[in-house]
Amino acid sequence: MSSKTSDQRPDTLLVTAGRHPHENHGFVNPPVIHASTVLFETVDAMTSKGARYTYGRRGTPTSEALEEALDALEGSAGSVLAPSGLGAISIALLSCLSAGDHLLVTDSVYQPTRHLCDTVLSRLGIETSYFDPLIGADIGSVMRGKTRAVFVEAPGSQTFEMQDVPAITAAAKARGATVLMDNTWATPLFFKPLAHGVDLSIQAGTKYIVGHSDVMLGTVSASEGAWKALKATHGAMGQAVGPDDIYLALRGLRTMGVRLARHQESALKVARWLEGRPEVARVLYPALESDPGHALWRRDFSGASGLLGVVLHDVAMERVKAMLDGLALFGLGYSWGGFESLAIHADPRGYRTATTWQAEGPLVRFHIGLEDVEDLLADLAAGFDRLAG
Ligand SMILES: *Cc1c(COP(=O)(O)O)cnc(C)c1O
Numbered sequence: 001m002s003s004k005t006s007d008q009r010p011d012t013l014l015v016t017a018g019r020h021p022h023e024n025h026g027f028v029n030p031p032v033i034h035a036s037t038v039l040f041e042t043v044d045a046m047t048s049k050g051a052r053y054t055y056g057r058r059g060t061p062t063s064e065a066l067e068e069a070l071d072a073l074e075g076s077a078g079s080v081l082a083p084s085g086l087g088a089i090s091i092a093l094l095s096c097l098s099a100g101d102h103l104l105v106t107d108s109v110y111q112p113t114r115h116l117c118d119t120v121l122s123r124l125g126i127e128t129s130y131f132d133p134l135i136g137a138d139i140g141s142v143m144r145g146k147t148r149a150v151f152v153e154a155p156g157s158q159t160f161e162m163q164d165v166p167a168i169t170a171a172a173k174a175r176g177a178t179v180l181m182d183n184t185w186a187t188p189l190f191f192k193p194l195a196h197g198v199d200l201s202i203q204a205g206t207k208y209i210v211g212h213s214d215v216m217l218g219t220v221s222a223s224e225g226a227w228k229a230l231k232a233t234h235g236a237m238g239q240a241v242g243p244d245d246i247y248l249a250l251r252g253l254r255t256m257g258v259r260l261a262r263h264q265e266s267a268l269k270v271a272r273w274l275e276g277r278p279e280v281a282r283v284l285y286p287a288l289e290s291d292p293g294h295a296l297w298r299r300d301f302s303g304a305s306g307l308l309g310v311v312l313h314d315v316a317m318e319r320v321k322a323m324l325d326g327l328a329l330f331g332l333g334y335s336w337g338g339f340e341s342l343a344i345h346a347d348p349r350g351y352r353t354a355t356t357w358q359a360e361g362p363l364v365r366f367h368i369g370l371e372d373v374e375d376l377l378a379d380l381a382a383g384f385d386r387l388a389g
Helices: 010-016 044-045 061-074 083-094 110-121 136-142 165-174 223-235 243-254 256-275 295-299 318-327 373-388
Strands: 078-082 104-105 127-131 147-153 180-184 200-204 218-222 282-285 307-312 342-346 363-367
Touching: 010 061, 010 243, 010 256, 061 078, 061 165, 061 218, 061 243, 078 180, 083 110, 083 147, 083 165, 083 180, 083 200, 083 218, 083 223, 104 110, 104 218, 110 127, 127 136, 136 165, 165 180, 165 307, 180 318, 218 223, 243 256, 256 282, 256 307, 256 373
Parallel strands: 104 127, 104 147, 147 180, 180 200
Antiparallel strands: 078 218, 200 218, 282 307, 307 363, 342 363
């Protein structure tokens, strides 16, 4: 089997990348290497800098298999693994920021990322300010002399605003800032951050890569220019992921294409159905023609995943609870990206600082899983009956 992957299409890469069967006795999947100590034959071998493996924390054939697959998918110079998506975000930010620097973060960012910036980064002397996710090329107007990094996420967590990533990266890079993107929603299958000027592409692998709600994992993939600092920071901070978790992520990756295709098909169907419901004021899903971010999504993305939001018409919270509590197929749970459908009530008013979340009524977020979509629609229809009381 050839390991040349550069001319393969994404769905093929998902199958081939990071696998070298004939280096592993022909076995289809890479070995799971449980390791701390690596033995050397001689003192000279130990002290020479040439050894491929030196210590479990510094990389194993198992971690390299996933990193190699990520590089093939992301088009990156190198990738690192972290024990969670938030861990990956921390490493990426710390790789490009120092005391005295200023960081710009989209106001629609995943809330725990905001918490990291406002606590640990603030304590280390890194100042964060938040910007309107719709800012586009105007990002230049909020950049300062000390702005060293810009963090984007599209669509936004819970609120699903699309961002003009190429316009933001162009303006940020003209001023020498590193651009980081949380690309968990689209995965590199539906949006390629590095091809749009992003330096550090981050995924909560916990979601679609793993895909089965059973492992925490994060990934950061770097452009040529950002790779050295990312690798050095990752190594210095002792980040390592257990081999069994990496193996489950590799296993998840092999079917991510077919899973995402189904998530997309069902989510679009649910989104269109929700749009037609009288209880619904707006559906937040950029693949819908009615979504304000649809033009950007069409221009830059090649697909949509299974996560969407619904703004209801003004209704008492008690009714929303009755709707959600009684759902049979949609579990009430944080996270998403697994095979199962989920729902949460969200209130972005509580944490926004640069913009005000304005909505007609309560916001509910749904993850559309791999169940038969007709069963999901029936579950939601019964939910709307409970909403009405
Ligand atoms: C879940 C999530 C994360 C964090 O991932 P964990 O593995 O839970 O730490 C980061 N970004 C987004 C957009 C997420 O949805």
